[in-house]
Amino acid sequence: MRFWIVLFSSLMLTSGAMAQAKPTPQPGVAQPSARQMHLSRRYVELTQSDQMEQAIRGLIVGEANADPSMREMPAEDRAFMVDLATELTVDLMPQMMERLVPVYARTFSEEELTALVAFFDTDLGRSIAEKSIASTPEANAAMMSVMPQLFEKMAARVCARFGCDPAEMRAMMEGEANGATRPLNEKPGN
Known part of the structure; x- marks a missing residue:
């Protein structure tokens, strides 16, 4: 996946x-x-x-x-x-x-x-x-190559908020990035 x-x-x-220049969206140009x-x-x-x-x-x-x-x-x-x-x-x-x-x-x-x-x-x-x-x-x-850092930082912040294990969260995120899924009703760290 x-x-x-x-x-x-x-x-x-x-x-x-x-293009090197940042695009300037045209407001209202349908x-x-x-x-x-x-x-x-x-x-x-x-x-x-x-x-x-x-x-x-x-x-x-x-x-x-x-x-x-x-x-x-x-x-x-x-x-x-x-x-x-x-x-x-x-x-x-x-x-x-x-x-x-x-x-x-x-x-x-x-x-x-x-x-x-x-x-x-x-x-x-x-x-x-x-x-x-x-x-x-x-x-x-x-x-x-920076994805592992993103996963690590995200896992730490998510688990600080929701009280889960950052290592488990990171493993779950890496698994999902590699195509693994978890049930929709499963919360981080469960």
Whole structure:
């Protein structure tokens, strides 16, 4: 389960969302202009890469290696799952990217979209987009490396409030992150 959750959240890193400027939502803009849609589509096109499949495979392999249920699979089955997830994700990327167009068109002003397109339409912009995509698996691993600290701090604070054992809480949280579940009516530490 963790494998799929992290995979899909990680795809957002490769989705053209690597703009350096923080987006400025347009309050009350329910329907972006045709120009915003055009610029948004161009931005999405410019931030894609021929390295996308390689980056996606790297993310999927990394998550398969980190997921205990995937590690326990026979190598042949794990390879099948990695190949299948990569193939299906790559096949669906055009649809995912197309669905980002109206999101970016609503989020960024026409001026911001014009600046993004102007930047990513340069050699430097394309280089940054390529490197952003290529570094996604490593960036994902770096972000995931702090999860044990998050679990530890969260367990301590939750148990300070609810009177449970932080070690048990952390084990439960790590289990859930790796796909294990507990009954909905079970409280922490029970």
